[in-house]
Amino acid sequence: AQKVTQAQTEISVVEKEDVTLDCVYETRDTTYYLFWYKQPPSGELVFLIRRNSFDEQNEISGRYSWNFQKSTSSFNFTITASQVVDSAVYFCALSVGGSQGNLIFGKGTKLSVKP
Amino acid sequence: DGGITQSPKYLFRKEGQNVTLSCEQNLNHDAMYWYRQDPGQGLRLIYYSQIVNDFQKGDIAEGYSVSREKKESFPLTVTSAQKNPTAFYLCASRSRDRGQVDTEAFFGQGTRLTVV
Numbered sequence: 371a372q373k374v375t376q377a378q379t380e381i382s383v384v385e386k387e388d389v390t391l392d393c394v395y396e397t398r399d400t401t402y403y404l405f406w407y408k409q410p411p412s413g414e415l416v417f418l419i420r421r422n423s424f425d426e427q428n429e430i431s432g433r434y435s436w437n438f439q440k441s442t443s444s445f446n447f448t449i450t451a452s453q454v455v456d457s458a459v460y461f462c463a464l465s466v467g468g469s470q471g472n473l474i475f476g477k478g479t480k481l482s483v484k485p
Numbered sequence: 486d487g488g489i490t491q492s493p494k495y496l497f498r499k500e501g502q503n504v505t506l507s508c509e510q511n512l513n514h515d516a517m518y519w520y521r522q523d524p525g526q527g528l529r530l531i532y533y534s535q536i537v538n539d540f541q542k543g544d545i546a547e548g549y550s551v552s553r554e555k556k557e558s559f560p561l562t563v564t565s566a567q568k569n570p571t572a573f574y575l576c577a578s579r580s581r582d583r584g585q586v587d588t589e590a591f592f593g594q595g596t597r598l599t600v601v
Contacts, residue, residue, distance in 0.1 A: 407592075413573065413594055414593065420587070422587070461527065472518075472543070473590055477525060477527035478527050
């Protein structure tokens with residue numbers, strides 16, 4: 371069975387702090403994809419990143435970075451120098467079986483960045 | 486602009502009524518999905534469709550029904566059999582990638598359904 375666990379329900383930081391959102395996944399498939407989405411208060415999910423199971427390179431995009439470690443089945447997301455606009459719910463998701471299959475989501479982490 | 490449109494944004498239902506949530510996409514995506522979001526529960530899959538005239542139940546399909554008569558449209562009906570329908574409903578779509586890559590899903594802005 372596939373599963374995504376985001377153990378942090380809510381995180382609160384002060385602006386300019388760095389923050390890491392944890393994601394642990396479970397799957398027996400050798401080919402899978404991992405995603406991060408951001409859900410601002412407006413409700414729509416915004417795609418942030420996709421990573422396949424064969425690519426363990428870390429990725430950096432501006433203030434965002436992602437650390438994928440197959441050894442620990444984790445795909446963590448770090449925001450450097452957080453800003454108030456980063457306040458949102460962040461979801462980690464797992465996909466197996468191709469694009470016609472299901473996306474399995476974690477329960478999300480609500481991030482509040484205070485000025 | 487290409488995207489996914491959900492309507493209405495807010496919907497109120499009386500107990501015992503069926504209501505239909507609309508989802509339209511102009512991205513030419515093959516797969517479409519309906520998720521339900523409750524506070525603290527993440528997104529749970531209701532139904533998904535990989536091609537026209539075909540769909541599969543997700544984890545919480547009871548009390549819901551769907552149709553996929555056109556590629557662009559995937560309406561969700563919340564029936565009176567759904568005992569606790571108050572929630573935020575999100576529709577999504579994904580393209581079929583011929584290189585066997587799992588593509589990302591694109592989401593609509595959601596419909597907030599409230600039972601009154």
